[in-house]
Amino acid sequence: MYMGIIEGTFPPRYRREVKYRNAFVGWRCKKCGRVFYTPRKRCECGSREIEEIELPREGRVVTRTVVRNPPKGYEKYAPYAIAIIELDVDGQKVRVLGQLADVDLDKIRTGMRVRATLRRIRAGRRGLIEYGVKRVPIEE
Amino acid sequence: MxxxxxxxxxxxxxxxxxxxxIAKVWGQDPDRVKLGLLVESKSVPGPDEDTATIAxxxxxxAIERAGIDKSLIGAVFVGSESHPYAVKPTGTILASALGLNPKHLRAASFEFACKAGTEAIQAVIGLINAGLIKYGLAIGADTAQGRPSDPLEYTAAAGGAAYVLGPKGDSKAIAEIERVESYVTDTPDFRRRQGAPYPEHGVRFTGEPAYFHHIINSVKLLLEKLGRDINEYDRFAFHSPNGKFVRNVARRLGIKDLSRVVSLDIVRKCGNFYSGSTLVGIARALDKANPGDKILAASFGSGAGSDAFSIVVKDRITEVKSIGKSVDRYLNRAKYIDYGTYARYRGILVMD
Known part of the structure; x- marks a missing residue:
């Protein structure tokens, strides 16, 4: 192995990001209760007291787009759908962006129930395997 | 217990x-394959699935059904012969994604061909009884490899099952493992060398001296120690390399009613899950169980060995059945793909 080149994600970056890629984490303002999907230092209400919370796994598709010309490293998974998913966090609607998996692309509908799971996001022959959250349809 | x-x-x-x-691609007779192996189709992992995602x-x-505080889980042991990394434990990936408490947490990848999953169960039982952990997660999962055109290609499938284990007499118990017996010899029926993409096997040698010898010995040992007749059990789960081996081992063990062998439908529809095979079988037996039922399960791992388990179902089983998905729901969902798509999903096509 040639030690000078690291293929794929740089390990320190992977370690920094792994929790936010693999787990179902969001943030909530302790003062006004507003929930964020991306980390923030400060809430719109002015509070800096923000706690980490586990987000619900289930949600509904709001809209989607299909990627047919994927960036390098994602060829194996194409065509795939990226969707905006609405989660219900104790009555608050929180929208998150994410990839769908195990879905027939022509059957994605607004309001379709999906559930978060762990999947490979990208993996070369060498280097780190990148895992992350993808959403799969809930079979009724 | x-x-x-x-x-x-x-x-x-x-x-x-x-x-x-598969038969079409290699010019083989599909009816001969289906009758010979008693396998009609097999599961294929999606392009973004592997042992870690299945686990x-x-x-x-398993955690949802256990209904416990997941921060009390002290071990994540994963048995597989297709761990995502050759060196880097699968359990750490899982623990992080499952949001387990990293303090006092043990994680390890187990390997014993197809019985790595039942070895993981035994290791967790050992830690619980030693008082080192309260609860532990034991998993068997695989995305099995079979060389294209090899008979294994018809059966090498993907699937897995996980168990949350705890001390005997726990109030949340849905079943008790009352006894485990193992039997191991150095039998080279199936192996894969480091770096080799596909395993090699001894064709007929995988049957008599390997699969049958070890399972029959472990099960006989278990029954002898418990002083029980095999037909006192309500359901059976055996490691399932194909349907024929399962049917034959059941007959040779003297099981009168083959409909009690829950593994037969699994292997017929979905193939062999390797380290996940016996564990998915136990899951299906639990799906169908009523309080008081007895389940006998025996794994087989090439190389070779077998672990036999005697399990007694408790009352709480009725509470957890409505949670999550049964094995039958997984068996009955199917998206059929052609060989080209299969080759792409399994990485048989070289792209870089």
């Missing part, structure tokens, strides 16, 4: 390839 099962969960990918489709789905369900 040596340990409790608090929760269980299985997972099988949605994609399937039929025996006909994750199964573990999520």
């Amino acid at each position: 040596i340990a409790s099962i608090l929760g269980y969960g299985a997972y099988i990918p949605r994609y399937r390839i039929k025996a006909e489709e 994750f789905e199964a573990a999520m369900q």
